[in-house]
Amino acid sequence: MPIHRNRGARDGRRPRGPRGRDPVVVVGAGLSGLACALHLLGAGRDVVVVEREDHPGGRAGRLDLDGFRIDTGPTVLTMPDLLDEALGAVGESVHERLDLVPLAPAYRAAFADGSTIDVHTDRAAMAAEVLRVAGPREAVGYLRLREWLTRLYRIEMRSFIDAQFDSPLDLVRPDLLRLAALGGFGRLAPAVGRRVRDERLRRIFSFQSLYAGVPPDRALAAYGVIAYMDTVAGVYFPRGGMRAVGDALAAAAAKAGGVLRYGESVTRLERSGDRVTAVLTDQGERLPCDQVVLTTDLPAAHRLLGHRARRPVAHRFSPSAVVLHLGTDRTWDSLAHHTISFGGAWRRTFEEIIGEGRPMSDPSLLVTRPTATDPALAPEGRHLLYVLAPAPNLAAGRIDWDAEGPRYRDRLVATLEERGLSGLGSSIRAERLVTPADWARQGLAYGTPFSLAHTFAQTGPFRPGNTVPGTANAVLAGCGTTPGVGVPTVLVSGKLAAARVLSRTGGGR
Known part of the structure; x- marks a missing residue:
């Protein structure tokens, strides 16, 4: 049986099994990497997961600010059966690990004419x-x-x-x-x-x-x-916030014998011919591997592999987003857990973001109020808002976000006040602004957390596959590869990556 190392352990070597195999090393403890690890562990493989942050979740990130527990990545959770499938690979279930609350309505849509529509998943x-x-x-x-x-x-x-x-x-x-x-x-x-x-x-x-x-x-x-x-x-919310999803998958992987190494960045892959033989970290560690699964942003994965993606035309990346996290001392009854605040403009907004490379002049916004479902995410009597505004990525736009960001923040607050959140500005007790420049500083290509766009030429078999030409034992997972962007699809990508590994090597120790 594999030996479980405690969180943050430095020794990634594990006893080889009867077949003399080194473990599969998964680079990144995001949702795709954790799903992959669970499927591999369930099939009897030894797994080491290496994560640069000090916690699991990847793009489903977290920020603790003045007592507010903020989700910095996705806020919408759908298809929990895919979580159940990943956990089921090691004999657990989503209901054992997470307290999922179905949201009714799933969204509230608010329009420029003052009308609202509650979006129910019940027929x-x-x-x-x-x-x-x-x-x-x-x-x-x-x-x-x-x-x-x-x-x-x-x-x-x-x-x-x-x-x-x-x-x-x-x-x-x-x-x-x-x-x-x-x-x-x-x-x-x-x-x-x-x-x-x-x-x-x-x-x-x-x-x-x-x-x-x-x-x-x-x-x-x-x-x-x-x-x-x-x-x-249906749309769900896990009590404890979206960070609870990464925590649940990581805990199940550790219980099943996986080694999770936090606070370590992978700096290089050691190769012999067409095989990756070891993963090297910034802590000076060398982790031998039988197979390696890379869940980093796609350009970062190719840099580690030492080559460029083979493609006749350049990849096209999705638009980005400006996200404004607000801790307030009041709330508004007009807000559901998720509210889509549509501007009067529609087609023009897409042209501005994608065609012209500038922020929306009449923005449509996703406003999430997680404390509507879980008040424990904020100090007593306080509330959390997550405001997402689609924005051009850094390839489409030439915006100095470090200079423009604070002004755009003020525009977003003023827009929401005009749309019914009166007194929003004066209610703010904590905040954090995230712009495309900030996403880029996190290592995300062109400053977008949404990776490659789903154009026809980047869909299905035309999307970067999860195998790597010229490399016999490297597999890709995450939103840059198949099947694509979103929590459900990255969970599937982890499952598909595990299947690739197992098809090459078989299961068992």
Whole structure:
């Protein structure tokens, strides 16, 4: 049996098993790396995880500020069955490790005309809400849209998301025709618009494509699967914040015998021919490995491997985001746990961010109030707000964010006050602003936490694969590889990376 080292242990060597194998070294204790580790441990492999931060979670980061416990990465959790699958690999369950609260509504959408729509994942509740705000025809259209999204999801998950791709020929499978028949290779905005006509509903069921780095008018209709996850499958919040997810996966991995080494950065990969033989850290440690799984940002992974990605054209990266974390001494009843505050502009916002490389003049914002569900995340009588404003990445825009950031922060506060959060500015007791320049300082390419955009040329078999040409025992995981960006998909990427390792070496010790 493997020997579990305590958190922060320096000795990564482990006794070799009967087959004389060194462990699999996973670089990065983000959600993809932890999912990969759990699947490998469940298959009987020895695993060492190396993480530069002093805690797990990766981009699901954390900040403790004046008694406020802040999530600095994703705030929306969907598809908890994928967490359950990863934990189930080592005989545990999501319900044993996490206290997940289903959110009802999943979102509240607030519009420039003063109207609001609560987005429910329950079919009957959402149909009643659509009937209330838009009438019977739109309620029928919503049910048609929901059915279409569900059919998209079922096909895509089994054949195109939770699936390995080695070449474009791997697309040629029976579900390809089914996806085409559903209109999956058309455009998202028109596909949604054929089912609901109310502009507010069209926004609610298509804005998610921006997380994939593409405006709804240009995104493949197949990316309606993200709207399925948000508006049909359900949105959850873990008590303790999103940091609890990384903590839960890491604890399960440690219990299963994995070694987790925090506070160590990987500086180099030692190679012999086409094999990586060891991982070297900034602490002077040499960690021998049988296989290595790299979950770092894609350019960083290729730098460690010592080559550039082989691609006829340069990768296109997603837009970035400005995030304003606020600890306040008051709250507002108009805010749900998640509130999408839409500006009056719509198509123009995408042109400004992606085409012109400048901040939105009439911003649409995601405002998360985690203390609505878990008051313990803030001092007694205080509240947390997380304000996300999509923004150009550093390749698209030429903005001096160190100079512009404070001014943009003031614009965001003023905009939210104009939209009903009166007295927001004077209520702030703690804050932290994060701009694309800050994401870049964290090592994220072009200052975006959303990695590669999901254009057609960067989707499915055209997205960077999880194997590395010219390297026999290195595998990639995370949002830069297949299947893509988002908490559910990076969990799948970890599972697929583990499957690659096991297909090369088999399970067991």
